[in-house]
Amino acid sequence: MAAYGDKLKIITIGGKGSALTSTSVYTIATGHAQVRIDSSALDRLTNQNRNPQKPLHSIHLINNEALNLIETRAYLTVLLNKLLHYTNSSNVRLDVEVTEEERLIIEGSSAELYGVCAILDHEGMGLGVVDDAVAALSCEAVKADVRSFDGVDSGDGFVDKEAATVASDMKVLLVGYDSNKRGESEAVSEIPKVNGRLREVVKALHTMVRVELNSGVKGSSGGSRKAVGTTVSGLAIALLFLGKSSLCRVKMNLDVMGKEGLGSGLVSLFEKKCPSRDVLTNGYKAVTDLLVEEDYVKFGYGVYGLLGIVWKIVAWEEITAVFCS
Numbered sequence: 001m002a003a004y005g006d007k008l009k010i011i012t013i014g015g016k017g018s019a020l021t022s023t024s025v026y027t028i029a030t031g032h033a034q035v036r037i038d039s040s041a042l043d044r045l046t047n048q049n050r051n052p053q054k055p056l057h058s059i060h061l062i063n064n065e066a067l068n069l070i071e072t073r074a075y076l077t078v079l080l081n082k083l084l085h086y087t088n089s090s091n092v093r094l095d096v097e098v099t100e101e102e103r104l105i106i107e108g109s110s111a112e113l114y115g116v117c118a119i120l121d122h123e124g125m126g127l128g129v130v131d132d133a134v135a136a137l138s139c140e141a142v143k144a145d146v147r148s149f150d151g152v153d154s155g156d157g158f159v160d161k162e163a164a165t166v167a168s169d170m171k172v173l174l175v176g177y178d179s180n181k182r183g184e185s186e187a188v189s190e191i192p193k194v195n196g197r198l199r200e201v202v203k204a205l206h207t208m209v210r211v212e213l214n215s216g217v218k219g220s221s222g223g224s225r226k227a228v229g230t231t232v233s234g235l236a237i238a239l240l241f242l243g244k245s246s247l248c249r250v251k252m253n254l255d256v257m258g259k260e261g262l263g264s265g266l267v268s269l270f271e272k273k274c275p276s277r278d279v280l281t282n283g284y285k286a287v288t289d290l291l292v293e294e295d296y297v298k299f300g301y302g303v304y305g306l307l308g309i310v311w312k313i314v315a316w317e318e319i320t321a322v323f324c325s
Contacts, residue, residue: 009033013077014041014084020077020213022206025118029074041084067112071301074115082109082217108217113228114209116300121209123307124202124235128195131242131314132166135191136173137321138249142256145184146174152192162196187248194238194245201234225296233291236303240284243310246317247277253320266323274316275309283309 011024015038027033067075082105139146152167153159170191208231212224254267287302 010036012036012038013081014038016040019210020081022118022121022209022213025074025077025115025213026122028077029070029115029119031069031073035077035080037080037084070119071116071304074119075112076115078115078118078213079106079109079111081213082111085214085216105217110212110225110228110296113225113297113300114212116297116304117205117209117228117232118213120232120235120300120304120307121202121206123311124198124205127242127307127311127314128199128202131198131246132169132191132195133173134246134314134318134321135188135195135249136170138253138317138324139170139174139188140177141321141324142249142252144179144188144252146170146177146179146188148184148189149174149192160193160196162199163192164196166195166199167192185248185252187245187252190245194241198235198238198242201231201238205231205235225294229291229294229296229299232300232303233288236284236287236306239303239306239310240280243275243280243313244277246310246313247274247280250274250313250317250320253317253324257320257324266320270316270320275312280306280309280313 009027009032011028011033012018013020013024013035018038024033028035138144149167149170153164208227212228250270254270257266283302283306287299287306290299290302
């Protein structure tokens with residue numbers, strides 16, 4: 001939430017030519033922005049007359065009581081945008097009594113799924129940037145051999161672009177660092193590939209979410225949901241491997257600190273507070289089961305939970321790297 005007295009950002013939705021983005025959904029969901037309906041959309045709503053001959057249906061907009069405040073706001077923001085862009089009905093309203101056409105929009109919008117996907121998109125992009133910086137801190141803390149970063153782009157035209165970009169960013173972050181020549185650990189050498197895959201899948205998710213947030217509701221959403229499952233499953237596996245890689249570097253940092261004094265206390269705290277490898281792996285297995293069962297909404301929330309686990313691991317990598325330096 002924004003601090004008391006801060007002026008909230010205003011995000012306008014429903015206007016012609018406007019596009020809802022993952023960042024906008026996330027900003028609204030986290031309480032850092034207020035929603036304003038575009039004046040043209042308000043005019044359409046106020047000028048439309050209710051047809052008394054059309055039956056109305058009572059509908060519960062929020063059926064999932066397990067949603068937290070951020071998830072609920074994301075869902076309702078996406079749903080509102082879908083309703084405002086629906087122009088085939090002459091009776092679009094924002095109350096909970098809806099026409100049959102509106103009921104079909106709400107039920108077919110997959111707004112809850114795309115709401116959590118927007119959160120995954122925004123936080124996934126942030127994680128990619130933060131983890132590169134934290135990994136660089138660990139490299140400095142343990143005086144890692146980072147010569148392999150120079151060989152990611154061989155210059156022959158056959159290059160993993162995302163891995164090469166990560167390697168380039170790492171070299172910038174490590175400028176002035178005097179690498180040792182004792183041989184590189186896998187937890188260091190794999191950084192460009194592992195972090196590069198996260199960037200790759202988040203870009204794919206971003207492209208998909210941008211389309212789905214701003215598209216109309218047309219018939220069955222089964223194909224769209226399966227497409228979401230395909231894309232988000234890529235994010236889940238990328239998070240699993242990034243989390244494992246980060247955990248390895250946490251342990252490298254702790255090994256350098258030793259088990260006496262501050263190191264002893266930090267090891268004890270790490271064992272109590274940091275998600276373990278088993279927690280990470282079990283989290284991934286749980287979301288995979290949900291995907292197999294084609295419960296796409298729960299799958300999306302499961303990956304969001306997995307993302308939270310990885311954020312905690314990366315935070316611990318940063319803590320140990322700072323104290324190790």
